[in-house]
Amino acid sequence: MTGDAVNIGTQSNPPKPGHVPEPAEAHDSKHHFESTARFVAWVRAAAPYIHAFRGKTFVVGFGGEVAAGKLAQSLAYDCNLLAALGVRLVLVHGARPQIDAEMMRRGLEPRFHNGLRVTDPATMECVKMAMAVTRFEVEALLSQGLPNTPMAGGYMRVTGGNFITARPVGVVDGVDCQYTGAVRKIIAEEINADLDQQNVVLITPLGMSPAGEIFNMRMEEVAEAVAVAVKAEKLIYLCDAPGLLDDDGSLIGSVTADEAERHIEAGRGFTEDLDLYLPCAIRAVRNGVARCHLLDRDKDGALLLEFFTPAGVGTVVSRDPLFRLREATADDVGPLVALISPLEADGTLVRRGRELLECETDRFSVVDYDGMLVGCAALYKFSGDSAAELACLAVTPEHRRAGLGEQLLRRIEQRARRDGLKRLFVLTTRTAHWFQERGFKEIGPEALPIQKRELYNFQRRSKVFVKSL
Numbered sequence: 001m002t003g004d005a006v007n008i009g010t011q012s013n014p015p016k017p018g019h020v021p022e023p024a025e026a027h028d029s030k031h032h033f034e035s036t037a038r039f040v041a042w043v044r045a046a047a048p049y050i051h052a053f054r055g056k057t058f059v060v061g062f063g064g065e066v067a068a069g070k071l072a073q074s075l076a077y078d079c080n081l082l083a084a085l086g087v088r089l090v091l092v093h094g095a096r097p098q099i100d101a102e103m104m105r106r107g108l109e110p111r112f113h114n115g116l117r118v119t120d121p122a123t124m125e126c127v128k129m130a131m132a133v134t135r136f137e138v139e140a141l142l143s144q145g146l147p148n149t150p151m152a153g154g155y156m157r158v159t160g161g162n163f164i165t166a167r168p169v170g171v172v173d174g175v176d177c178q179y180t181g182a183v184r185k186i187i188a189e190e191i192n193a194d195l196d197q198q199n200v201v202l203i204t205p206l207g208m209s210p211a212g213e214i215f216n217m218r219m220e221e222v223a224e225a226v227a228v229a230v231k232a233e234k235l236i237y238l239c240d241a242p243g244l245l246d247d248d249g250s251l252i253g254s255v256t257a258d259e260a261e262r263h264i265e266a267g268r269g270f271t272e273d274l275d276l277y278l279p280c281a282i283r284a285v286r287n288g289v290a291r292c293h294l295l296d297r298d299k300d301g302a303l304l305l306e307f308f309t310p311a312g313v314g315t316v317v318s319r320d321p322l323f324r325l326r327e328a329t330a331d332d333v334g335p336l337v338a339l340i341s342p343l344e345a346d347g348t349l350v351r352r353g354r355e356l357l358e359c360e361t362d363r364f365s366v367v368d369y370d371g372m373l374v375g376c377a378a379l380y381k382f383s384g385d386s387a388a389e390l391a392c393l394a395v396t397p398e399h400r401r402a403g404l405g406e407q408l409l410r411r412i413e414q415r416a417r418r419d420g421l422k423r424l425f426v427l428t429t430r431t432a433h434w435f436q437e438r439g440f441k442e443i444g445p446e447a448l449p450i451q452k453r454e455l456y457n458f459q460r461r462s463k464v465f466v467k468s469l
Contacts, residue, residue: 046308053307054086056233057195061223063094066238066297067134076141077150078303079200084154088195090226092203093138094219098130113172115276119179119216127216135204142200159199163187164222166207166215181207181215183222186229224280228287235284238297239273243315254316257282281317292317311398323404325411328364333357335373336364340394348430349392365411367404374399377408379415382449387423388416389452409438417469424469425452427462440465
C-alpha cells in the first residue's frame, strides 16, 4: 500500500507523538462538571416559568390510550411535580379503547356516527365498567409514594364528584345517539373549592341529568368545558401527534385560533385526535382560556418540556399572536440586559452598561413572547443628519427561526420613516449577508455620518452597511 497509512483500530484519531492521554478519572470529572453546569443552567432558566405558573389552573385532557400506555407512570410523576410547584391541576381522562375492549368481551359491536359513539343501554353498561376501571387505575398511579421514585414524599389528594350536569345529544342526522351526552353545566365553584384545598381534581367524562340519568360524553369536550368554566390558564391535550405540522412536516410552534381554523378549512389531513381536539382548542381560547397546548402523548416528559423550556415541544393555540412587537419601557431594562449579555460576551454586540440602557430604553423596540422578552433592536438618530443607526438587533437562540429579526428590522425602518429619516446604517461583524439580503449595501467607514465616524472602532473592524428609506 502506498500513501498515508490507515488506522483500522478502535481509535479513529491516533495520539500524536509525545501526547499523554487524559486519565479516565479526569475525563469523567470533566463530563460530570459539564452535565452539572447544564443542569444548573436548566433549573435557572425554568425559574421564571415556575414563578409564573404557581397558583394557575391547568386542565389536562388525555385519552384511554395514555391511561393504559407505557408512559402513564411518567405522566403521574410529572403531574405530581406540577402540583408540588403550585399548579392547580384538573385531569380529565377518556376510555375509548377500554370501552371498545369491554364491548368486544361482551360480543357487542361499537357504533359511531360523525365521531360520536352511539350509546345504547348495552353499550352504556360497558362505558360505566370501562370508565370506572380506568379512573381507579389513574387514581392508583397518582397515589404512589414509594421511596426512590419522583413521587416519594409527595402525597397527592385526588378528588372527584358530580361536577357535570349533562344533556342528551339526541338525534343527529336521523341517528338516535341515546345515552351519548353533551355538557349542560359545569359546577365550577365546587371544582375551584377542591383546587383551593390543594387537591388534584380527576374528572371522568360521565354526566348526570337532573332526572338522574347517566350520559357518556367526549373527553375532549368535557375538558374544554371545564377549562372555560374554571377560567384555566392552560388547557392541555395529549394527542397522537407532536402537534400541528406545516406542509414540510415541521412542527408549528404556535398558531392563533383564526390560523388554526384556516388549517381546518383547508382540509389538511389531521390525525384522529387532532380532528377531535383542535376545534375544542379553538373554542376554548375564544372563550377565555389563555392557552391551549397540543402535545405528543408518546413523548416522555412532554408536560415539563412544554412548560419549563423556552421553545416547548408542541403546538400552542392562542386567541391572539404570542409574539407582540412594542416599544421598550423602563421595566424592560433587566430583561434587555439578560438578552444581549451573551452576545456582548462573545463579541457579537458592543458592550452597553446597565446605566446606559436605562437612559436609552426609549430607543429600543422589543418582541414580547407570552410575557418574556425574546428580541430587541434600537434606533440611534444622528443629530443634524437625516440618518440613523440600527443597533443591538438580537433574538434569543430558541426563536431565531420565527422571523423575529425580520419583524424587528421592519419595525425600526417604520420608526425611522415616521421620523423623516432617509438612510439607515448598521455596523456588524457577524451578520453581513443577512443585511445584504434585506437591501443593505456595504460602504466604507468613511461614509458614516461624522458623529459615528469619530466613534468607529478600527480594532473591531465592523463592516458598515446602509439602506435608503
